[in-house]
Amino acid sequence: MFKVLAKERLAENIYRTVIEAPKIARKRKAGQFVMLRVDEPGERIPLTISDADPEAGTITIVFQTVGYTTKLLGTLEAGDYVLDVAGPLGHPTHVEKFGTVVSIGGGLGIALGRSITEALYKAGNHVIAIISARNKSLLILEEEMKKICSELMVATDDGSYGFHGFPTQVLQQLIDSGRKIDLVVAVGPVPLMAAVSKLTKPYGIKTIVSLNPIMVDATGMCGACRVTVGGVTRFGCVEGPEFDGHQVDYDELMKRLKTYAEQEKEMDARFVAARSREIQEVKR
Amino acid sequence: MTDSPTCPEAHDLKAAKKIPRQKMPEREPRQRMKHFDEVPMGYTPELAQKEAKRCLQCKKPLCRIGCPVEIDIPAFIKCIVEGDFVGSARNLKEYNALPAVCGRVCPQEDQCEKVCILTKKGISVAIGNLERFAADYERNKGTITLPKIPAPTGYRVAVVGSGPAGLTAAGELVKMGHEVVVFEALHKPGGVLVYGIPEFRLPKAIVEAEIDYLKKLGVKIEVDAAIGKVATIDELLSNGFDAVFVATGAGLPLFMGIPGENLCGVYSANEYLTRVNLMKAYNSHYVTPVLRKRRIAVVGGGNVAMDAARTALRMGTEEVYIVYRRSRSEMPARIDEIHHGEEEGLKFMLLTNPIRVLGDEKGWVKGLECIKMELGEPDSSGRRRPVPVQGSEFILDVDCVIMAIGTSPHPLVPMTTPGLKVTPKGNIMANEETGQSSKEGVFAGGDIVTGAATVILAMGAGKKAAQAIDQYVRNKVRVS
Numbered sequence A: 001m002f003k004v005l006a007k008e009r010l011a012e013n014i015y016r017t018v019i020e021a022p023k024i025a026r027k028r029k030a031g032q033f034v035m036l037r038v039d040e041p042g043e044r045i046p047l048t049i050s051d052a053d054p055e056a057g058t059i060t061i062v063f064q065t066v067g068y069t070t071k072l073l074g075t076l077e078a079g080d081y082v083l084d085v086a087g088p089l090g091h092p093t094h095v096e097k098f099g100t101v102v103s104i105g106g107g108l109g110i111a112l113g114r115s116i117t118e119a120l121y122k123a124g125n126h127v128i129a130i131i132s133a134r135n136k137s138l139l140i141l142e143e144e145m146k147k148i149c150s151e152l153m154v155a156t157d158d159g160s161y162g163f164h165g166f167p168t169q170v171l172q173q174l175i176d177s178g179r180k181i182d183l184v185v186a187v188g189p190v191p192l193m194a195a196v197s198k199l200t201k202p203y204g205i206k207t208i209v210s211l212n213p214i215m216v217d218a219t220g221m222c223g224a225c226r227v228t229v230g231g232v233t234r235f236g237c238v239e240g241p242e243f244d245g246h247q248v249d250y251d252e253l254m255k256r257l258k259t260y261a262e263q264e265k266e267m268d269a270r271f272v273a274a275r276s277r278e279i280q281e282v283k284r
Numbered sequence B: 001m002t003d004s005p006t007c008p009e010a011h012d013l014k015a016a017k018k019i020p021r022q023k024m025p026e027r028e029p030r031q032r033m034k035h036f037d038e039v040p041m042g043y044t045p046e047l048a049q050k051e052a053k054r055c056l057q058c059k060k061p062l063c064r065i066g067c068p069v070e071i072d073i074p075a076f077i078k079c080i081v082e083g084d085f086v087g088s089a090r091n092l093k094e095y096n097a098l099p100a101v102c103g104r105v106c107p108q109e110d111q112c113e114k115v116c117i118l119t120k121k122g123i124s125v126a127i128g129n130l131e132r133f134a135a136d137y138e139r140n141k142g143t144i145t146l147p148k149i150p151a152p153t154g155y156r157v158a159v160v161g162s163g164p165a166g167l168t169a170a171g172e173l174v175k176m177g178h179e180v181v182v183f184e185a186l187h188k189p190g191g192v193l194v195y196g197i198p199e200f201r202l203p204k205a206i207v208e209a210e211i212d213y214l215k216k217l218g219v220k221i222e223v224d225a226a227i228g229k230v231a232t233i234d235e236l237l238s239n240g241f242d243a244v245f246v247a248t249g250a251g252l253p254l255f256m257g258i259p260g261e262n263l264c265g266v267y268s269a270n271e272y273l274t275r276v277n278l279m280k281a282y283n284s285h286y287v288t289p290v291l292r293k294r295r296i297a298v299v300g301g302g303n304v305a306m307d308a309a310r311t312a313l314r315m316g317t318e319e320v321y322i323v324y325r326r327s328r329s330e331m332p333a334r335i336d337e338i339h340h341g342e343e344e345g346l347k348f349m350l351l352t353n354p355i356r357v358l359g360d361e362k363g364w365v366k367g368l369e370c371i372k373m374e375l376g377e378p379d380s381s382g383r384r385r386p387v388p389v390q391g392s393e394f395i396l397d398v399d400c401v402i403m404a405i406g407t408s409p410h411p412l413v414p415m416t417t418p419g420l421k422v423t424p425k426g427n428i429m430a431n432e433e434t435g436q437s438s439k440e441g442v443f444a445g446g447d448i449v450t451g452a453a454t455v456i457l458a459m460g461a462g463k464k465a466a467q468a469i470d471q472y473v474r475n476k477v478r479v480s
């Protein structure tokens, strides 16, 4: 059992939760994730370790409530428990001094790429972080990100804050301005990672993406997390989650992520029904 | 004759031969398809005693040679004849920590029962069924007693992986007075016994009971602990463990490398079985999803293929095909399982090999292109090599494909342990008798060493390694 120590709402449907997990906190490196199961009938889901405090023995996760398990997780408050947290899993980010690094985080991806950005910044890189969201109210972690990069740029799709447009447009401007970019890291929705990779490829700028395939065990035992990279099937959990963005078959990844769409909808409806029943009971 | 019975009055050959082998009652195929209850229901005491009486109580029992852990088979059977069922179970446990499991899943027809003297004369004693009976009897009666544990030795041993090899080693080591911690990457201990072998063949309550027993003996089990990640083998050794036993299994599933294998609806058997067994997708109370398709092809001919196929039938699949490239006589699955599968309606597409998975525009499986095979010259395994028949391609109308063509060694520990020698296939190299690896203080056994094998062989390796580890830690000069 793993104790929830704090919970905070960052934006609509996005929460940040701090969990007591001393062994993971001590071991984790940038780019790694945990497998988490809230309760006994629960499903195992992968969540990135957004931050950790080895002294306090805590890890921080940031998640978006998209379906049954993340919604359930969203109901946990400080003092509640999570049944299983296994990790740190996946390869850590390859960190070295590359020179100038552009780190792109879209939506929730800002939180997922946070540790990567921080590690690259601490390794002495000049890190330009481009963070983006659909609109201002959905933009998360702006203040935190400022502390772990050299320059911060903000974009919103609707122009309600920062640059009006997509983060890829900001990246294009950077490239056009003639700045030498040694590495691009993109974390976020699959279409964003695909778009960034497509943009950087003709310039030959090395691009790393952190993939989010469906996972079950995340120990290399099932192959649910198969992704095609450079024409070869790789297991995302033990060989990733980070891959060369120019080699990834994003179309396949998008399709595979929809495998359980129907059943997920059913589960979601079940969750909402159960919650509204509980709320009714509390009212009574 | 070497097989002269010890007590000819009770067990004379002629009388024994008159008793037919007692069949274990089974659930009807049509009835059992609706749920995941165990198919064979176990002997009643009467049936067990009748079967036990068939054993000739050989002075030099051949059956023991066939058993990888050399259970004293005539002795435990004799107890059953005498009505001392609990005594029988205790006798079994001196050799085998998991008799209720082995009685169910051992390939007895290739081991103890194959060499039982009665096999030559007709049909062997049902050793596995009897083993299961005695173990179940003891468990159900709740008469399990704990052995006396010697005073603590002060030595600490880490066991990595909680499958049959790890659990057996842990049990042996704790009984020698050592402190044992088992690390398991998943949230539940048991290895393949919990994530792979389905409920209808091995009820999970039995595995849980065996693990509870180990915990009562003092074995500590840490789940959610992937070694190589949360701690490396070297870190275990430098943080207070005197030795490590690596029993991480051969869990990495293989795929064929044919086009279309990453379409939605193509599973490895491990994924399909894990979703249904470990994550209990068959139970509507649980939330892990699994695809429920109408027509499924399972590729492969071993136990794993049979388990996936029979699971698929129970999940309500209309047609389940076994696609296997050789003929029936080469199928590595247990005869009982093939037979059960047949009764339940599996369709066998033998001498057939998949060459491509066909998909629709949304990325879903819509068929499996196969080619007919014929048997040519024998290959290195001594089996006749299947060769494709030119122009015999055809499309099997399925909407889901499960690949059950084998697994390779679990990579996490080899990847993260410098100095640990592995074979080109990734199996840890270890001494067959002791489990000693190329690295001081590190022992290994079970599927991670041998490649996918059997429960009883993994247990045998765990037992031998426990002996060697005991010697090793006692002889080790402690620097403190």
Ligand SMILES: Cc1cc2nc3c(=O)[nH]c(=O)nc-3n(C[C@H](O)[C@H](O)[C@H](O)COP(=O)(O)OP(=O)(O)OC[C@H]3O[C@@H](n4cnc5c(N)ncnc54)[C@H](O)[C@@H]3O)c2cc1C
Binding pocket: A033, A043, A044, A045, A046, A047, A048, A049, A061, A062, A063, A064, A065, A066, A067, A068, A069, A070, A071, A108, A112, A211, A212, A213, A214, A215, A216, A241, A257, A258, A260, A261, A264, A265, A268
């Ligand atoms: C390495 C990795 C790190 C991730 N980190 C984060 C994170 O830090 N924060 C966050 O909010 N999300 C993260 N995700 C995605 C997260 O795992 C899914 O959002 C979550 O599993 C959804 O579960 P659900 O029951 O709430 O929703 P569901 O309704 O079950 O699913 C919604 C969508 O999530 C995806 N999904 C479903 N099940 C899984 C699964 N078992 N594994 C992966 N994806 C799945 C599918 O695309 C699905 O359509 C990560 C995924 C991976 C692979």
Ligand SMILES: Cc1cc2nc3c(=O)[nH]c(=O)nc-3n(C[C@H](O)[C@H](O)[C@H](O)COP(=O)(O)OP(=O)(O)OC[C@H]3O[C@@H](n4cnc5c(N)ncnc54)[C@H](O)[C@@H]3O)c2cc1C
Binding pocket: A219, B105, B106, B107, B160, B161, B162, B163, B164, B165, B166, B183, B184, B185, B186, B189, B190, B191, B192, B193, B196, B197, B225, B226, B227, B228, B247, B248, B249, B250, B251, B273, B303, B304, B307, B410, B412, B413, B445, B446, B447, B448, B452, B453, B454, B455, B456, B458
């Ligand atoms: C579907 C199926 C059906 C089978 N049917 C039969 C049968 O009928 N009869 C029979 O005799 N055999 C059968 N087998 C084979 C048998 O189950 C195996 O040979 C046996 O389980 C091997 O035992 P093991 O202890 O070596 O490994 P496993 O049982 O594979 O256990 C290894 C354990 O180690 C854990 N692990 C892996 N890496 C790490 C790590 N880095 N850190 C911590 N933990 C880790 C795994 O999660 C797993 O729990 C079957 C196998 C399968 C897959």
Ligand code: SF4
Binding pocket: B066, B067, B068, B069, B070, B071, B073, B096, B102, B103, B106, B107, B108, B111, B112, B113, B127, B128, B131, B456
């Ligand atoms: S453990 Fe297996 S091989 Fe040995 S006697 Fe029992 S069933 Fe036979």
Ligand code: SF4
Binding pocket: B054, B055, B056, B057, B058, B061, B062, B063, B064, B073, B074, B115, B116, B117, B118, B125, B127
């Ligand atoms: S089981 Fe068979 S070989 Fe073993 S003692 Fe009995 S009759 Fe002899």
Ligand code: FES
Binding pocket: A214, A215, A216, A217, A218, A219, A220, A221, A222, A223, A224, A225, A226, A235, A236, A237, A238
């Ligand atoms: S999630 Fe099972 S192998 Fe990667």
